[in-house]
Amino acid sequence: MESTSQLNTEEQIFPTYKKWNITFKSASGSTITDQKGKTYIDLMAGVGVVNLGHGHPAVLKAVEQQLHEGWHASNFFHYEGQQKTAELLTKYSCGDLVFFANSGAEANEGAIKLARKHTGRRKIISFLQSFHGRTFGSMAATGQDSIHKGFGPMLEGFEYVPYNDVKALENAIDEDTAAVIVEPVQGEGGVIPGDPSFLQAVEAAAKKKDALFICDEIQTGIGRTGAFFAHQHSGLQPDIITTAKALGNGFPAGAVIGKVHLKEAFGPGSHGTTFGGNPLAMAAAQATLQTIIEEDWSQKAAEKGEALINELKKKLSSLSVVKEIRGKGMMIGIELTEPAGEKILKLQEKGVLAIAAGPNVIRLLPPLTIEWDTLMQGVQALEETLNNK
Numbered sequence: 001m002e003s004t005s006q007l008n009t010e011e012q013i014f015p016t017y018k019k020w021n022i023t024f025k026s027a028s029g030s031t032i033t034d035q036k037g038k039t040y041i042d043l044m045a046g047v048g049v050v051n052l053g054h055g056h057p058a059v060l061k062a063v064e065q066q067l068h069e070g071w072h073a074s075n076f077f078h079y080e081g082q083q084k085t086a087e088l089l090t091k092y093s094c095g096d097l098v099f100f101a102n103s104g105a106e107a108n109e110g111a112i113k114l115a116r117k118h119t120g121r122r123k124i125i126s127f128l129q130s131f132h133g134r135t136f137g138s139m140a141a142t143g144q145d146s147i148h149k150g151f152g153p154m155l156e157g158f159e160y161v162p163y164n165d166v167k168a169l170e171n172a173i174d175e176d177t178a179a180v181i182v183e184p185v186q187g188e189g190g191v192i193p194g195d196p197s198f199l200q201a202v203e204a205a206a207k208k209k210d211a212l213f214i215c216d217e218i219q220t221g222i223g224r225t226g227a228f229f230a231h232q233h234s235g236l237q238p239d240i241i242t243t244a245k246a247l248g249n250g251f252p253a254g255a256v257i258g259k260v261h262l263k264e265a266f267g268p269g270s271h272g273t274t275f276g277g278n279p280l281a282m283a284a285a286q287a288t289l290q291t292i293i294e295e296d297w298s299q300k301a302a303e304k305g306e307a308l309i310n311e312l313k314k315k316l317s318s319l320s321v322v323k324e325i326r327g328k329g330m331m332i333g334i335e336l337t338e339p340a341g342e343k344i345l346k347l348q349e350k351g352v353l354a355i356a357a358g359p360n361v362i363r364l365l366p367p368l369t370i371e372w373d374t375l376m377q378g379v380q381a382l383e384e385t386l387n388n389k
């Protein structure tokens with residue numbers, strides 16, 4: 001049957017994203033080329049996804065090989081790639097068991113279900129300005145009214161307290177609290193690092209009430225902040241870690257990493273997914289993790305990130321439009337005194353890609369592998385843009 005739609009071909013995608021005037025053609029390393037042949041320096045890495053750069057040879061090779069061997073059987077089969085990826089995720093974290101999902105929201109959905117099932121409790125506490133995803137559970141956990149608007153009623157049992165405020169959390173947490181979920185550095189909320197003492201107090205408060213302590217490492221994980229997981233900077237031992245974005249270096253993959261005492265709550269038939277942990281995703285994830293770990297990209301991100309923040313402070317701090325420069329590793333926010341969106345479009349004209357976090361923050365999440373010279377070209381464009389040149 002022929003469609004009666006009146007829309008033009010460019011309009012056949014739901015407008016959930018305010019799309020830029022750039023059509024992706026190809027990407028390599030730290031650059032993206034559009035269909036007009038313009039090449040951009042990528043300082044956003046697909047929103048913290050391609051930590052090893054676009055088309056990294058090890059990931060490409062692993063996916064290519066798996067493509068020929070088969071890409072779906074079902075989670076009723078043992079998949080060697082899942083086992084190997086789980087071994088890496090548990091070896092380099094405090095977790096023992098992994099459930100593989102397809103995305104960040106799904107990983108958080110799994111974590112929330114696991115916490116309620118294990119504790120038999122209802123309440124999930126999260127933080128204002130947090131972001132945990134767009135599905136009903138992860139959206140309810142997200143502490144931003146603008147994300148909830150129009151989708152009510154929200155799931156019951158979710159409460160929000162201010163970030164970096166220990167007292168507020170201690171007052172909210174009680175015997176009905178299943179879990180506290182926290183981003184070690186708030187990403188979408190404006191690149192706001194959690195104070196180590198705050199994060200440690202959150203963990204202690206959760207453990208005191210026998211609630212689970214969940215770290216959402218979907219944006220901060222896999223080397224981004226200069227540690228394999230950002231909570232490791234503060235010496236935390238979460239019961240559950242969720243991760244996604246950079247896990248497959250651009251191939252969709254997510255994971256819930258839990259402590260062994262949670263095993264029974266996720267027994268046969270309790271939770272599932274058709275595609276989560278499929279062999280292609282696991283080939284990408286395994287190759288990504290091996291490369292991040294063997295080549296120590298976490299440490300390199302710590303060093304490069306520190307040098308980048310210093311450079312940004314040196315060049316931009318004195319500008320009246322710049323309010324604060326902050327971040328951890330290669331996750332950096334430049335808070336402005338005016339909306340960031342317009343500056344981001346100006347940057348694009350100069351061939352540089354960055355992304356906003358909240359209304360006034362320009363967020364930089366470059367590939368960890370970006371060459372210093374390329375990075376400095378990006379910084380120069382930023383300096384010119386913020387100087388209105």
Ligand SMILES: Cc1ncc(COP(=O)(O)O)c(C=O)c1O
Nearest residue numbers: 103104105131132133187218219
């Ligand atoms: C901290 C955090 N949690 C969860 C999500 C949701 O991940 P996804 O978009 O893969 O569902 C995001 C995405 O930006 C995120 O930054």
